[in-house]
Amino acid sequence: xxxxxxxxxxxxxAIDRCELTHLAxxxxxxxxxxxxxxxxxxxxxxxxxxxxxxxxxxxxxxGVFIEDTAIAxxxxxxxxxxxxxxxxxxxxxxxxxxxxxxxxxxxxxxxTLDGGDxxxxxxxxxxxxxxxxxxxAVDQLRAIAAPYGYAVVSIAVDGCLHLKSAxxxxxxxxxLVNRAWVDARAFDRFDLVDVxxxxxxxxxxxxxxAAIVFPAEFPRTRDRIAARGFxxxxxxxxxxxxxxxAVTCCSIILGVSW
Ligand code: CIR
Numbered sequence: 171x172x173x174x175x176x177x178x179x180x181x182x183x184a185i186d187r188c189e190l191t192h193l194a195x196x197x198x199x200x201x202x203x204x205x206x207x208x209x210x211x212x213x214x215x216x217x218x219x220x221x222x223x224x225x226x227x228x229x230x231x232x233g234v235f236i237e238d239t240a241i242a243x244x245x246x247x248x249x250x251x252x253x254x255x256x257x258x259x260x261x262x263x264x265x266x267x268x269x270x271x272x273x274x275x276x277x278x279x280x281x282t283l284d285g286g287d288x289x290x291x292x293x294x295x296x297x298x299x300x301x302x303x304x305x306x307a308v309d310q311l312r313a314i315a316a317p318y319g320y321a322v323v324s325i326a327v328d329g330c331l332h333l334k335s336a337x338x339x340x341x342x343x344x345x346l347v348n349r350a351w352v353d354a355r356a357f358d359r360f361d362l363v364d365v366x367x368x369x370x371x372x373x374x375x376x377x378x379x380a381a382i383v384f385p386a387e388f389p390r391t392r393d394r395i396a397a398r399g400f401x402x403x404x405x406x407x408x409x410x411x412x413x414x415x416a417v418t419c420c421s422i423i424l425g426v427s428w
Contacts, residue, residue: 172427174378176219177236177267178420181207181410184231188413189254191301191331196412203409207234210383210405210420217378217403219423224267232257234410235419237334238284238302239264241295241311242424245318247272248311253282253302264422271426275314283307286332286419291339295322296356298333325356334418338375340382340400346391348373363398366390374416376423383417 181204186197211221226233232254239261241248247268249261265274277283287298288311295315297308305324312322327333329351336351344361347354348370354362365372365388372388375395384392386404396402407417 172425174219175271175424175426176211176214176221177224177264177422177424178207178211178214178221179224179226179230179233179236179264180204181234182226182230182232183228185234185410185413187231189232189256190414193412193414198412199409203413206406206409207420210407210417213383213403213405214376214378214421214423217381217383219378219421220426222267225263230260232413232415233260235286235413235415236260236264236422237419238286240268240422241285241288241290242268242272242422243290243315243318243320244425245272246314247274247424248314249274249276250283250285251277251279251281251307253284253300253304268422268424271424277307277310280304281307281310283311284332285422286334287327289333289337289339290320291345291360292342293320295320296333296337297322297324298327298336298352299324300327300332302332303327323356325352327352331414334374335371335416336373338373338418339377340375340395340398341377341380344398346373346375346395361398363394366394371411371416374418376417376421378423385411385417387411
């Protein structure tokens, strides 16, 4: 038997002190962010995930963006070393939670990596080299993952925060992409669904089995995904978007057998 576990983390009351790279700071409504996040967790639960909240503390301004702290492959979990120094202490409790399900490996200095830069699809790990993730991290990730049969491919990220701001997987053979933010030639073996040009921030979708969790704010791109036959489950995600977070950022989803 197997099921999926979704690790999540609370929205911190310090979210208004979050890291920002491409967005100007605007007020974040904490109560609204928490309501939207609760609906997101509920949607993951409805899609069959056991939602496990990892302990947090109120000063972890960006803690809700748990994706950045680790990469969970079927065989091993890799604890990241986030690119923003303010986020480094987010990893300990996530590592402790993941240790229940996977053997752990850790990236070490000088590597820096945010999980938002790692697109795992089939036996490929596409790794964005970005303002947060560096080449030593790609090399360390390759050394860890290659023995399990993963091909690790680095991709330059420029113009957006993370690789997964520009491209995410809808299925093993299908990617959702904003070609303005990433060179799509690296993905020529995949079917590509382009975001609607009016919705540049919409390339980030969460895959839960065959279902897709997707922000309600991007109806044009939602329609494009649905037109390819995917079941799309929308959630409002605009409040945490002010903190430069998208839907993949708020969970680490892993398959668990028992
Ligand atoms: C940060 O800049 O680190 C956070 N404010 C947003 C992180 C979003 N994470 C993600 O896209 N994986």
